[in-house]
């Protein structure tokens with residue numbers, strides 16, 4: 373079922389956010405540690421944006437957070453000093469403008485309706501500079517219950533992304549948090 377911005381916003385207002393792992397995923401931390409600090413990074417559907425907080429504290433200056441739930445931004449404002457307000461992009465990812473080196477994926481793809489997956493990849497492609505990348509985590513299997521979260525398989529993701537991205541890697545993450553261990557694909561792909 374497609375969820376509205378109001379729905380997601382109310383979840384943050386009620387602090388009913390079981391998807392929030394309250395830390396940067398270890399696999400994503402590794403990606404970040406390999407980056408130049410001038411890299412421009414977009415975290416879409418960022419929620420409490422632990423990745424952006426981590427990067428800000430590590431000295432990255434070009435980190436942008438997008439979410440359409442205004443209430444989600446309270447957390448980053450509280451937890452950081454000097455995170456630029458202009459880098460908090462409250463709105464629909466699919467309508468965003470900009471040009472980034474990297475889009476970091478952490479439980480945003482699984483939150484959108486599967487019918488919007490092609491839109492996701494075309495929007496990501498549009499928002500990336502030439503040679504830009506999308507990297508992060510995707511669930512590795514389908515869920516028994518109706519989403520969100522909506523899962524998928526490696527084969528489905530490859531079919532979807534390959535026409536528009538060079539897949540640099542997509543393998544089961546070895547260092548997922550325990551509830552997600554064995555069910556997360558760590559991937560990196562480059563805009564064609």
Ligand SMILES: C[S@@+](CC[C@H](N)C(=O)[O-])C[C@H]1O[C@@H](n2cnc3c(N)ncnc32)[C@H](O)[C@@H]1O
Nearest residue numbers: 380392417418419439440441464465478479483
């Ligand atoms: C499952 S939550 C994940 C949040 C965060 N990435 C995390 O791991 O805690 C999905 C997030 O995507 C946001 N979202 C869903 N659809 C969106 C859209 N079209 N544009 C921007 N944000 C969206 C929701 O508001 C929510 O914060």
